[in-house]
Amino acid sequence: MRLSSTEENYLKAIYKIAEREKKSASTNTIAKYIGTAPASVTDMLKRLAGKQLINYEKYKGVTLTTYGGREATQLIRRHRLWEVFLASKLRFSWEAVHDIAEELEHVKSEELVNRLDAFLDYPKFDPHGDPIPNAQGKFTLRNQMSLLDAHPGNKVVLLGVREHETSFLQYLNGLNISLGTEFTIKAFNHFDKSMNILIDHTRETLLSEKVCQILLVKKI
Amino acid sequence: MRLSSTEENYLKAIYKIAEREKKSASTNTIAKYIGTAPASVTDMLKRLAGKQLINYEKYKGVTLTTYGGREATQLIRRHRLWEVFLASKLRFSWEAVHDIAEELEHVKSEELVNRLDAFLDYPKFDPHGDPIPNAQGKFTLRNQMSLLDAHPGNKVVLLGVREHETSFLQYLNGLNISLGTEFTIKAFNHFDKSMNILIDHTRETLLSEKVCQILLVKKI
């Protein structure tokens, strides 16, 4: 079935909310995520349910059907592949790629996305470190943890970020932190859960709990 | 001002019709070009006139304003740059690029199109030989003529095609004709204006008047 861009966006929202909260998505949560009024969400949920894309029961919340999940995964695949294209081929910085990919992801052509995938050499992760589903919808799993869970003395490398907001990514740019940057944990400050970190074996910085929580790393 | 994809498509249609027929575009012509009912065109013309994109006077026909022309040119720029990307980077054949570029051209980002332009090395012509306007909207002009105007004995090279329909381009593929192919005109048949042509100095073929009219060449 042919989906509109709007329908696709709702599916993606439901997918992401379910992933984040590990339960069915509520009307209000979807409304906040998409940026519409709850009443508009109710309307759309009825239409999506009619197309067998979601399981919807009034006043309960919604989950994706197998079919709806497949559509959402393919949309995420397109989004992340375009992000890789924008960053690695057109040299956009990681904070700029999201908004443009939001538009590119809705271009409908199976052939296009598969050729793009090949052109980019089948990347497994996007510029924020998020995994890119392959043509079969399979994500690559990876051992990673929040920087918050590392301990003094640990050496780790940055694999991804849980937050894509421009201002946050620019904050990291200012600290010269990007994917692949190495950290040595110097100290953990119990009173506010901040950390003293040595970046790239050269600069010592203080990172707040909030920032540490966002950074995804693995030990080296 | 922010234009919808539909509005952009109307501007492009008006631009192309004016170019083809060298006069203002009529409601019916636009309707046929876009594939909608004439009544829908009238509605849209009113909206476009309200936005200062076209000069519209009831029952007369329309022309683009300077502003509307600039928008149309930028749309054509985006379309043709994406066609080059699809053909030269993703290895799509020339008959496949048009439909996908129809969607990609509506992605709104000045930065995107300019970076794409640079990535492709500022191409001057698309995969069908049509000129690509630069960031200032300027087209590259080129000496070219219809194959119909060549004479027996002339040697020419194919620079472009005036017709983009899939079936026609596939017909050329079947004859092993592509941009850059060289022709020697062997004979001109007055009774039906067909031509006997030697392709790439190896294969002799008969090309109908209609086909010759479409092929754009220059002497070598």
Added chain:
DNA sequence: ATTTAAAGTTAGTCTAATCTAAAAATACCT
């Protein structure tokens, strides 16, 4: 167990873009 608050749904309206049917304007033909 009521009351109150929060979340979700219904009803009615709006805009963009389309349609069909009918009316009006223009063009064409002898």
Added chain:
DNA sequence: AGGTATTTTTAGATTAGACTAACTTTAAAT
């Protein structure tokens, strides 16, 4: 010039996607 054909516009409806305001259901709190 008058009549017919063609083109264009108007009028009224439709669909997707959104809104606000009002109502209903569920959850939370005393």
